Amino acid sequence: MQEVIQVNVYNEKENPNKSFELESLINTAGAKSVAKISQVINKVNPSYYIGSGKVEEIEDIAKKLDVKTVVFDVELSASQLRNLEEKMKLHVVDWTTLILDIFAQRANTKESKLKIKLAQLKYQLPRINKWFSYLSRQSGGIGTRGPGETMLETDKRAIIRDIRSIEEKLKNLEKTKVVNRKSREDILNISLLGYTNAGKSTILNQMLKLYGKEKYVYSDDLLFATLDTSTRRLDFSNTKVTLTDTVGFIDNLSKELNDSFLTTLEEIKFADMLLVIIDSSYDIETQLKTIDKAIDDIDVGEKKILYVFNKLDIVDDKMNILINRAKAEKIYMSARDKNDIVRLKEKIVDLIKEEYIKVIMEISYKDGKILDYIMSNYDVDNKDYNNDGIVLKLNISKKDYNKYERYIKKN
Ligand SMILES: Nc1nc2c(ncn2[C@@H]2O[C@H](COP(=O)(O)OP(=O)(O)OP(=O)(O)O)[C@@H](O)[C@H]2O)c(=O)[nH]1
Ligand SMILES: [Mg+2]
Incomplete structure (x- = not known):
């Protein structure tokens, strides 16, 4: 297993969760963290990001432990990356590269593979340097999977051509998604994030185990x-919904990576309701901060x-959870x-029904299909049969209100 030194940089005080998170990511990438270094800085050093004394410390430890790779939990500029690699004679992997590397390793559909390759190409393009390519050829491992190895041989123009061609392919995939989405327009869509x-x-x-028939997702x-x-x-008996699983967030994503991330979250824009899932056993504050930012970026706060x-x-400490989101559902x-899970389902149904509008509908006997739809999707409070059709009293969703307005009796 590849051994690496991990470096956590803090701008206020040390946070053990952050060190744990970086270590988990390193493990996920298939490497092992053999030394943990951290520094609290109040100003970024333009040449190395961290202080130059710290750089020397890392160099020494790397020599002693015979480690060739250093992983940072921050994003480094092209020149910081080059300076650090040249100074320490070590392969440096920054936060964005690490995450992209994990994505590249784990992507298994055509779309996610293309999206990640695109993000890698865009990120690496300005960061190619001799040292980077030399080292990645020698050592392999984290930060070198994906297109990295071939960077040096490939002329930049060819990379730009690749970027264009991937963007084209993604555009075509997007078209099929629009069709899929259309088929779900009638139903209430809920997104998990x-x-x-x-x-x-x-x-x-x-939820699928209790209320669905379709196949499970990977977890x-x-x-x-x-x-x-x-x-x-x-x-959910008389309430039918779709539930959409999405890629998880992480703190400290760069603007670029965030943008490519956000395109994978486009689906959320089409949701009628969001379920924000929080791991209550982990740093809640960071999770909420990251999620709030994403909700803002995708513009779904409404x-x-x-x-x-x-x-x-x-x-352990259940009291600590209760102080969060005092006013929210x-x-x-x-x-x-x-x-x-049953309670969650009931809560969702309650929230859906809160939005319902009380109506009286009159549906003619010959509109059997619509009658079927209404009867199998709503709890009808009252039914009256008259000469022309059935008069129903019920609460319906806004979507259906608009769709079936011609059947709704107005006073
Ligand atoms: N103890 C406990 N473990 C849980 C609970 N919910 C999920 N897990 C475990 O947490 C781990 C992560 O769960 P996932 O459902 O894959 O998490 P996710 O949010 O989909 O994560 P990403 O796909 O990485 O974004 C799994 O090992 C689950 O079994 C829970 O309520 N209690
Ligand atoms: Mg998941």
Whole structure:
């Protein structure tokens, strides 16, 4: 296994969660962290990001432990990367490269592979340097998977051509997605979002077990287990919905990476409701901060949000969770508890019904299809049969209100 030195940089005080997170990512990338170095800085050093004394310290430790790679939990500019590599004679992997590397390793659909390759090419293009290419050929390992190895031989123009061709392919894939989305327009769409490893895929699978027929999604105790959005239909008796699983967030994503991330989250824009999943056993503050930013970036703050404080079964200090999101709709639960899954479903149904509008509808006997639809999707309060058709009293969704307005009796 490749051994690396990990470097955490803090701007206020040290945070053990951050060190743990970096170590987990290094493990996920298939390497092992053999030394942990950290520095609190109040100003970024333009040449090395960290202080030059720290750079020497890392160099010494690397020599002693015979390690060839250093991984940072921050994004480095092209010149910082070059300076650090030249000074230490070590391969330097920054935060963005590490995450992209994990994505490249784990992507398994055509779309996610293309998106990640695109992000890697764009990120690496300005950062190619002799040292980088030389080292990546020698050592392999983190930060060198994907297009890295061939960078030096490939002329920059060819890379730009590659970028264009990938963008073209992605555009075509987008067209099929629009068609898929259209087929779900009538149904209420719910999106799961949250920090990586919070339990999104597990919740979707538990819901499928009780209320769905379609196949499970992949879930594992890994950071970035999910890299593609997948949508499943659920039948909550008279309320039918789709639930969409999405790629997890992580703190400190660069602007560029964030943008490519956000395109994979486009689906959220089409949601009628968001379930924000939080791992209550982990740094809640960082999760909420990261999620708030993403919600802002995708511009979906106006949507109905239910905060799901998950993994309650492994939380010691339960009081600490209760202080978050005082005014928001929320639920405390464990995806491992079947009763909690039922409670979550009920909470979702309650929130959906809050938006319903009380109406009286008159549907003629010859519009059997519409009558069927209404009867199988709503709890009807009252039915009256008259000469022309059936008069129904019920509460319906805004979507259906607009769609079936001609059947709604207005006073
Ligand atoms: N103890 C406990 N573990 C949970 C709970 N929910 C999920 N997990 C575990 O947490 C790990 C991550 O769960 P996932 O559902 O894959 O997480 P995710 O949010 O989809 O993560 P990404 O796909 O990486 O973004 C898995 O090992 C789950 O079994 C819970 O309520 N309690
Ligand atoms: Mg997942």
